[in-house]
Amino acid sequence: MKNVLIIGCGLLGSSLLRRIHKKKLAKKIFVYEKSKKNIRKIKKLKLSGILVKRPQDVAAESELIIFCTPISEYKKIILKINNNLSPRHIITDVGSSKLVLSKIIKKNIKKDISWTSSHPIAGSEVSGPEHGKQSLFENKWCVLIKDKKSNIKHLKFLHSFWKKMGSKTVEMSLEKHDKIFSITSHLPHLIAYNLVKSAQDFEKKQKYNLLKYSAGGLRDFSRIAASNEIMWRDIFFDNKKNVSKAINLFIKNLNEFKKDINLNRNNSILKKLMQTKKVRSQIIKLKQDINKPDFGR
Amino acid sequence: MKNVLIIGCGLLGSSLLRRIHKKKLAKKIFVYEKSKKNIRKIKKLKLSGILVKRPQDVAAESELIIFCTPISEYKKIILKINNNLSPRHIITDVGSSKLVLSKIIKKNIKKDISWTSSHPIAGSEVSGPEHGKQSLFENKWCVLIKDKKSNIKHLKFLHSFWKKMGSKTVEMSLEKHDKIFSITSHLPHLIAYNLVKSAQDFEKKQKYNLLKYSAGGLRDFSRIAASNEIMWRDIFFDNKKNVSKAINLFIKNLNEFKKDINLNRNNSILKKLMQTKKVRSQIIKLKQDINKPDFGR
Numbered sequence: 230m231k232n233v234l235i236i237g238c239g240l241l242g243s244s245l246l247r248r249i250h251k252k253k254l255a256k257k258i259f260v261y262e263k264s265k266k267n268i269r270k271i272k273k274l275k276l277s278g279i280l281v282k283r284p285q286d287v288a289a290e291s292e293l294i295i296f297c298t299p300i301s302e303y304k305k306i307i308l309k310i311n312n313n314l315s316p317r318h319i320i321t322d323v324g325s326s327k328l329v330l331s332k333i334i335k336k337n338i339k340k341d342i343s344w345t346s347s348h349p350i351a352g353s354e355v356s357g358p359e360h361g362k363q364s365l366f367e368n369k370w371c372v373l374i375k376d377k378k379s380n381i382k383h384l385k386f387l388h389s390f391w392k393k394m395g396s397k398t399v400e401m402s403l404e405k406h407d408k409i410f411s412i413t414s415h416l417p418h419l420i421a422y423n424l425v426k427s428a429q430d431f432e433k434k435q436k437y438n439l440l441k442y443s444a445g446g447l448r449d450f451s452r453i454a455a456s457n458e459i460m461w462r463d464i465f466f467d468n469k470k471n472v473s474k475a476i477n478l479f480i481k482n483l484n485e486f487k488k489d490i491n492l493n494r495n496n497s498i499l500k501k502l503m504q505t506k507k508v509r510s511q512i513i514k515l516k517q518d519i520n521k522p523d524f525g526r
Numbered sequence: 527m528k529n530v531l532i533i534g535c536g537l538l539g540s541s542l543l544r545r546i547h548k549k550k551l552a553k554k555i556f557v558y559e560k561s562k563k564n565i566r567k568i569k570k571l572k573l574s575g576i577l578v579k580r581p582q583d584v585a586a587e588s589e590l591i592i593f594c595t596p597i598s599e600y601k602k603i604i605l606k607i608n609n610n611l612s613p614r615h616i617i618t619d620v621g622s623s624k625l626v627l628s629k630i631i632k633k634n635i636k637k638d639i640s641w642t643s644s645h646p647i648a649g650s651e652v653s654g655p656e657h658g659k660q661s662l663f664e665n666k667w668c669v670l671i672k673d674k675k676s677n678i679k680h681l682k683f684l685h686s687f688w689k690k691m692g693s694k695t696v697e698m699s700l701e702k703h704d705k706i707f708s709i710t711s712h713l714p715h716l717i718a719y720n721l722v723k724s725a726q727d728f729e730k731k732q733k734y735n736l737l738k739y740s741a742g743g744l745r746d747f748s749r750i751a752a753s754n755e756i757m758w759r760d761i762f763f764d765n766k767k768n769v770s771k772a773i774n775l776f777i778k779n780l781n782e783f784k785k786d787i788n789l790n791r792n793n794s795i796l797k798k799l800m801q802t803k804k805v806r807s808q809i810i811k812l813k814q815d816i817n818k819p820d821f822g823r
Contacts, residue, residue: 325742350741354806370739405734412728414742417721421743423783424717425802427776431709437702440805442667443814444647445622445711446718446750452815453743455806458799465787465795476784479724480777486720487773490762498762502755505722508737509651509752517740518749 230255230390234291236284236306237298238262238271239457240353241323243361245295248394250277251363259287262358263302270358288313293390296322300330300463307337314342319383321347325410325460326468327374327403343380345387348372348406349396350414356457367395368516375400411471415464416479419472421453422461527552527687531588533581533603534595535559535568536754537650538620540658542592545691547574548660556584559655560599567655585610590687593619597627597760604634611639616680618644622707622757623765624671624700640677642684645669645703646693647711653754664692665813672697708768712761713776716769718750719758 233255235242242260249255260278262268268280281287288294288310296303303322314320320342324330327346334344349371353360371391373384388398401409428447432439443451465472489498512518530552532539539557546552557575559565565577578584585591585607593600600619611617617639621627624643631641646668650657668688670681685695698706725744729736740748762769786795809815 350739352742369741372739399738408732409734409736409739410742412725413736413739413744416724417743417747419780419783420717420721420747422799422802423776423780424714425805426798427713427772427779428709429801429805430775430779431772435705437706439706439710440808440812440814441696442647442669442706442710443809443812444666445649445707446714447710448809448815449746449750450714450717451802451806451809453746454802458796458803461799462792462795466790469787473784473788475724475728476780478727479720480780482724482727483716483720483773483777486716487770490766491770493763495759498759499755501723502719502758504726505719505748505751506755508722508726509748511737512740512745512748515737515740517737518745 231292232257232259232287232290233293233295234259234261234284234287235278236261236294236296237302238267238276238278238358239297240356240358240360241349241351241365242295242297243271243276243358244351244363244365245297245394246276246278247361247363248366252393254393255293259284259291261306263298267358274358276358283309285310285313288318289315292319293386294318294320296320296324299457299459300324300326300333300467301459303330303333304337307334311337311339314339316341316343318342319386320344321387323347323349324467325352325414326407326464328407328470329467331403343378343383345380345383346374346403347387347391348374348410349391349394351396352456354452354456356460364395366391369396371396371398372406373398373400374403374406376402407468407471411468411475415468415472416475418453418456418461419465419476420479421450424450425454528589529554529556529584529587530590530592531556531558531581531584532575533558533591533593534599535564535573535575535655536594537653537655537657538646538648538662539592539594540568540573540655541648541660541662542594542691543573543575544658544660545663549690551690552590556581556588558603560595564655571655573655580606582607582610585615586612589616590683591615591617593617593621596754596756597621597623597630597764598756600627600630601634604631608634608636611636613638613640615639616683617641618684620644620646621764622649622711623704623761625704625767626764628671628700640675640680642677642680643671643700644684644688645671645707646688646691648693649753651749651752653757661692663688666693668693668695669703670695670697671700671703673699704765704768708765708772712765712769713772715750715753715758716762716773717776718747721747722751
């Protein structure tokens with residue numbers, strides 16, 4: 230690969246930067262980062278990319294352009310680099326939801342430019358370049374969005390690129406992607422935020438010091454609920470149709486659980502509690518987690 | 527301490543056994559365990575207690591009796607040992623909810639016998655004697671239930687006992703305990719079960735293989751939702767009044783989140799997402815978790 234332009238150098242962007250540098254995959258690695266705080270961190274960390282003030286200055290000479298900013302930043306940046314793009318550019322992103330994002334791209338990007346969306350399942354509750362690491366993507370899935378209009382050459386390039394990042398790749402339609410991740414990622418995050426919010430409300434009303442006793446379960450949710458708020462707002466807004474459906478299903482099931490509890494429905498509740506256990510063993514079998522008990526960290 | 531009788535030798539019971547043995551805190555450690563499977567495990571693990579077939583045979587000579595079974599087992603066992611109890615017996619338990627439990631005790635135990643309830647915050651998603659360890663209670667909170675009728679001598683004994691287990695102790699009324707843990711522990715577990723159940727329903731309906739992509743958030747919930755089903759059914763039933771209220775608060779907040787998302791209420795959602803972050807830093811300050819990012823295990 231000749232040059233690469235990484236747009237947004239937080240957790241994911243800086244991890245790509247570190248990996249591409251370590252594996253010597255590009256001649257030059259250009260980095261565009263808007264936040265002054267992050268730029269200071271990048272310099273302090275002595276990360277190896279070439280910081281650029283205007284992405285449009287280096288877009289033309291970059292073979293691969295990767296968007297790693299929150300979704301709400303895409304339009305602005307597309308408009309900046311639009312005139313410097315040509316059909317030979319391979320453009321991708323690491324966004325966690327794809328529907329609205331694809332509309333923003335379609336609406337703003339020049340004709341004949343193709344964009345092949347990626348989603349590496351490698352996020353965490355932390356953000357910022359100081360948390361990135363070259364091994365972040367290792368053994369993680371990376372979803373590549375494929376539809377009728379996909380540029381097969383670019384798709385092939387990106388399969389190979391993500392494998393070099395250490396990932397396993399899989400192709401999926403945009404619609405399937407957004408549905409699946411509304412359940413496996415977006416709803417869990419929303420639920421974690423909502424649980425912590427409910428604990429705060431309770432604490433305020435009861436004036437109890439709850440958090441001392443958070444090790445019983447709340448603690449684990451608070452970690453997920455500490456994730457980047459801009460990124461998650463964008464994801465919830467972007468995938469609102471599927472997220473709304475997921476919330477409805479969740480509330481319906483929760484009301485059923487409440488009935489089980491209030492009516493002492495023994496068989497009904499035990500059946501549910503036992504069935505959910507099976508999911509855990511499937512997840513471990515699929516190597517999405519390890520089978521080591523967690524007694525708190 | 528002379529002799530101790532541990533009733534139920536799963537995760538918590540076997541951890542107590544290991545710790546009491548290691549620290550040489552009792553002359554004899556009697557263990558009553560109902561499950562044949564667990565008895566086989568205890569023998570295979572060569573745990574040091576004296577396995578007894580009938581708790582009533584050793585109750586009289588035990589200074590301390592600790593109930594470590596699911597709540598639904600209490601009545602049966604109380605009726606077995608009742609005639610062998612005297613007011614000098616120090617009796618406690620490790621149950622996670624206290625209201626119904628206290629009623630079962632009051633209704634079934636002989637007059638003049640006092641029972642001082644404990645709740646060590648040291649559970650996990652695993653159960654069974656093979657997962658116990660002598661350090662399980664170290665630096666964990668142990669709540670001691672105190673009310674007007676509490677036996678102050680026994681309470682003092684138990685403070686000292688749990689400190690020898692490595693715990694920090696705190697006194698609380700039964701009502702306050704059940705309210706606090708409905709939010710910090712019971713609701714989080716129910717939510718985790720409910721999320722996994724919802725993912726299963728979705729998977730069935732859509733015929734997608736979701737779990738491959740569970741690393742985005744669902745994975746963490748599946749761990750909590752793999753906890754012992756009998757224990758959790760008992761807790762939900764026992765603390766139904768507070769758990770129901772917690773569910774209502776949770777659903778109310780979740781509906782507000784849904785509105786924020788569907789109506790693109792930017793300020794409202796950002797405010798919530800940012801506020802929940804604060805809880806995380808408080809939890810870390812309180813040493814209920816560490817500040818290390820979790821990229822999956």
